[in-house]
Amino acid sequence: MTAALSTAPQPRIVTAAVLVIGNEILSGRTKDANLNYLAIALTEIGIRLMEARVVPDIEATIIAAVNELRARYDYVFTTGGIGPTHDDITAASIAKAFGLKLIRDERAVDLLTRQYGGPEHLTEARLRMAHVPEGAVLIDNPVSAAPGFQIGNVYVLAGVPRICQAMFDGLKGRLQGGDKVLSVTVSAHIGEGVIAKDLGLLQDRYSDLDIGSYPYFRQGRYGASFVMRGTQQARLEAAAVELRDIIRRLGAEPIDGEPAA
Template identity: 50%
Template structure:
């Protein structure tokens, strides 16, 4: 039985990532969170703080995925253009959201008041709803299947926390890891063959091979992924047996 696979894409918006100044953490964070929601992160694009680039990425990816997330560019400064770019992508206007304005008024009451620049953070594409920001003032934004999140990872984490359990998904993708002190090239044929035997018609099982070199020795972790717990365990058991038969015992949960 093949089941519906729910997918999401992410557009990371920010010159600071493309310049190498900042190490992105939102890809891994969103990917892990989506797995638990039963949604697969299918593709990511990292684009500059340039409206045309954002519009192109947003329009391509929102059309072919169930959900589209963006991170970055929703602060109060001139280089924060995400809201305008999303509105342009959707050919709609921008408005000040009354609830966002109220949240910011409260947040800045003891922090110098709501200035014109700060009020920029209450602007949303027309018709959007808010995503709670449990960490700082400015909320995230939802419009259609688009989720506009902060760039700062711990603020994004709070927004994802607020969204947990609210998005429809499929079964979570589970994974299991077998670690082995072997050069992956020694067992490449076995990996290919075991994956072929278990993958099913819809590619429900996959095996990834991740080599490493540690303490002067060569090893690899083999990660088996599937939304189907039974298929997953059958594949893991078969792989462990066949590697052991070749003289390579494996360690569950990896090395």
């Protein structure tokens, strides 16, 4: 008469948020190209991206967002606002968010001196890029030298996609992931409204999985992809077996993965 204790191990969950900083994304001038890259890369190392925000180059807004996100998630990754011009206010804003002094990092000065070909080319503006919150750890920039930095659980990356992505690739070995979220996708040329009821019941039976339904229109045909996500491969496979049966019972043919483009 007592409820059975669940024997399934609790997954180890590690979370993250991405904070995109830049007026140019909000005005529509620039299409963000980093969020999807970071989402995929974080998923691969067992970190769950739980939220993303885009905010303008306004100090108070950046401070509020950083402080909210760093309290809520294990990791925060910011992109943008670390160049040499007056609108690059990320480093100063993050120092204020942490209540830390913004200091000149001598290793960053060395990196910039080499990048620009000697101290005589280190304009005051370029030296801005050597300023980090006191105690920050530099993040390598293999593209153009000017480093990002880490302070606490906040990782500050460049906005230029090539640089942002190279910085992330270089630092990801330092991140501690949890159990990886695996996924299995099954598609079918079937209306979502036809399969929805059975799909909902499948979700109820597999409450440890997240089952998403994403309609598509390809090669002149409507259909949907069903993405099952969870930490246990065996559970995903069991759900996929049931889902293929459901699809066949409804008169369609299951397709493993996404449909041909």
